[in-house]
Amino acid sequence: MRKNLMTLSLCALALFLSFAGRTMDEGMWLLDTIGKLPVSEMKKHGLELTPEQIYSPNGPSLKDAIVLLGGGTSSFVSAEGLMVTNHHVAFGGIQSLSSVKEDYLKDGFWAKSREEELSTNYTAQIVTEIKDVTSEVLSAVNDTMSAEKRAAAIREKSREIENAAKGTSDLTCRVSDMYNGVSYYLFTFQALTDVRLVYAPPSAIGNYGGEVDNWIWPRHTGDFSIMRAYVGPDGKPAKYSKENVPYKPKVFLPISAAGYEEGSFAMIMGFPGRTFRYREASSVELSRDESLPLTVDLYRTRMEIIDNAGKADRVVAIKYASKVRGVANTYKNYLGTL
Incomplete structure (x- = not known):
């Protein structure tokens, strides 16, 4: 099957792309470099979106449907804040709700109504802005510094940039290094702290095969769970309250019941871990x-x-x-x- 894989790097939206069945043209890109992608070649393989529909700093785009959740990726799949994520991503939240009497890890969970959805300790983070701050961060270092002093100066400058960007807002701001410190980006997130569990499969499905099946392809695990993000009645992020209402994302990923055909164009956006391909x-x-x-x-x-x-x-x-x-x-x- 010909595939294009698009990925968002952890704390850093990035693109991973490959064309199978032909000379490899793959790599990882930050979303703000989307103009460098071989869009015309991607369209030959079935891409129907424009670059602006995938990522736009000035309006709604596909990146608004992608959520950093519990250290992993989730995606909005409805206009009512419903999110689909991996069972292993939701696992910590499911575990915190479980007991010997109500063993959701073993038996699974299904909320038949919104009133039955269970409050978790998760935070859903949505990227609102990406900014290259390399020159600002590196202005704090020079070639005479030791490795320890250089690292300390970068940490201090990064905190300064984060605090200035946050100001008095309720946004979350983080500076992340790219390519092992070659460049630095400021990521601004809207953090939604009322995240509720809607569905979790029993471990016999969600963790089928255990670690024997993990990291092996194809996998046979039903590795998915469903959660929902809520906000206050005023539409702003708020802690759990019965009066809260479902979050309405700018963009969500509609689910098709039609399925796909062999050779269909595939594009994945998410928050994986770091890549170490540039190590010496x-x-x-x-x-x-x-x-x-x-x-x-x-x-x-x-x-x-x-x-x-x-x-x-x-x-x-x-x-x-x-x-x-x-x-x-x-x-x-x-x-x-x-």
Whole structure:
């Protein structure tokens, strides 16, 4: 199948693109560089959107439907704040709501009405602005600084930029480095703190295959959950309240019941982790010979301790479920990398 993959880098909206079945033309781009994408070539493969519909700094675009949620990606799929995300992204929220009596991790959850939706400890963050602040950040450093002083100066300057951008608003502002410090971007988010669980599959579906199936393709896991974002009656972000109303996103992704055909154009936008493809050879060697083997052994030991404790007590198993899943996810990834 020919695919184009479009991805948003964690805390940094970026594009990952590849054309399968032909000479590879792939990479990761920030959304503000969308003008550099081979749009004409993408249209040959089925793209029907304009660059402005994908990302526009001056009006609604596809990026307004993409949400940073619990460290992962979610997407608005209705005009009433409904979000679809991965089960493993929602896992921490599901775990915090679970108990031995109401074991939503094991049995799943389904709200038959909005009144039954459960308040979680999650925050939904929507990017409102992207700004290149490289020159401002690097103005705080010079070539005579040690690595430690340079890092400290960059952190201090980044905080200064974040505080100035936030001012007295309720926005969240973060400066993120790109390409291991070659450039720096200021990301401004609208944070919605009333996020409720609508649906979670039982673990037999949402975590089918466990870590045996994880990082293996094709996957067979029903790795999805549904949540909803709420705001105050005035439309502004607000803490949980029964009077709150569903958030109305500027853009949402409509779901088609028609399905797709083999070879259909596919584009994915989200918040994955960092890429380390630009590491120098010495850094790769250090990871291979020291960092990764040490971390794999450490995480294996941690999992064994937590698993043994959880087998004897379901309360302990629920309490540590999110932590052990995160550790197991990294363990499998690092083991495969080695």
